[in-house]
Amino acid sequence: xxxxxxxxxxxxxxxxxxxxxxxxxxxxxxxxxxxxxxxxxxxxxxxxxxxxxxxxxxxxxxxxxxxxxxxxxxxxxxxxxxxxxxxxxxxxxxxxxxxxxxxxxxxxxxxxxxxxxxxxxxxxxxxxxxxxxxxxxxxxxxxxxxxxxxxxxxxxxxxxxxxxxxxxxxxxxxxxxxxxxxxxxxxxxxxxxxxxxxxxxxxxx
Numbered sequence: 001x002x003x004x005x006x007x008x009x010x011x012x013x014x015x016x017x018x019x020x021x022x023x024x025x026x027x028x029x030x031x032x033x034x035x036x037x038x039x040x041x042x043x044x045x046x047x048x049x050x051x052x053x054x055x056x057x058x059x060x061x062x063x064x065x066x067x068x069x070x071x072x073x074x075x076x077x078x079x080x081x082x083x084x085x086x087x088x089x090x091x092x093x094x095x096x097x098x099x100x101x102x103x104x105x106x107x108x109x110x111x112x113x114x115x116x117x118x119x120x121x122x123x124x125x126x127x128x129x130x131x132x133x134x135x136x137x138x139x140x141x142x143x144x145x146x147x148x149x150x151x152x153x154x155x156x157x158x159x160x161x162x163x164x165x166x167x168x169x170x171x172x173x174x175x176x177x178x179x180x181x182x183x184x185x186x187x188x189x190x191x192x193x194x195x196x197x198x199x200x201x202x203x204x205x
Contacts, residue, residue: 002200003193004134005143016148018073018173024164026077028084034074035090041069045180046100046121049159049172050109051079061113062106063159066176067098070184073173079160083114094119099183100176101125101138124182131186132193134200142178144198145185150174 025034038044045068050061065076065087076087090096091110100106101124110116125136135141139150154171164172185191193199 001132001193002134002202003132003144003196003198004200005140005198009198010140010143010149013143013147013149015151016142016146016174016178018170018177020069020071020073020173020177022169022173023072023074024077024169025074026080028081031076031081031084032086034076035086037072038067038069038074038090039096043097043099043180043183044068045073045176045178045183046098046103047172047175047179048106048110049175051158051160052155062109064164064172066172068173068176068180070177070180073177075164075169075172077164078114083116088114088116091116092119096120097122099124099179101141101179102136122183124179127183127186131191138175138178138182141182144196145182145191150178 023030023034025031047066048062049064049066051063061078063077063079065078067074067076098120099122103118103121103123107118110118124141128141133141133144135144139152142148142150151171154168157168159168
């Protein structure tokens with residue numbers, strides 16, 4: 001059995017919005033308070049954003065790091081606060097469970113730019129195949145589970161802007177929150193693969 005959603009099915013879905021609270025962390029005093037609040041959660045969603053490069057061979061450091069509970073998402077503006085020891089320790093703490101998607105590239109950029117050795121992470125791309133989900137993108141996995149579409153309109157925006165727009169904040173928060181929501185849904189056995197409307201008939205031509 002194979003579960004997959006196509007572009008037409010995806011585009012027909014209603015857009016999902018983040019209904020929690022977004023916290024922009026752009027100073028060191030805000031950082032310590034945010035980490036204390038996050039440490040109280042058992043599992044967290046994780047994602048990053050990097051300023052896009054439109055020139056071959058040019059790349060940038062991670063500009064934004066999103067860490068989310070189901071109700072609050074914290075946007076750490078790494079381009080402004082850097083990688084303080086407290087944040088590095090948080091990311092390297094194996095006892096704090098953090099869930100993301102396609103983490104290999106994120107880890108490489110973060111290690112290269114900030115010398116952090118990430119630990120305590122679960123990559124959803126290694127989890128969803130156990131549920132017969134063939135798609136690997138966050139947008140498609142979320143759509144299969146929740147019948148909602150994540151907008152990708154802000155993906156190539158400037159994540160090093162002086163101030164993040166409300167649209168950027170919403171986009172960034174959803175990506176981290178969605179990872180956590182997917183993980184909770186799968187771990188609670190709420191998703192029944194055999195009942196999915198997105199089962200693909202592999203015998204069709």
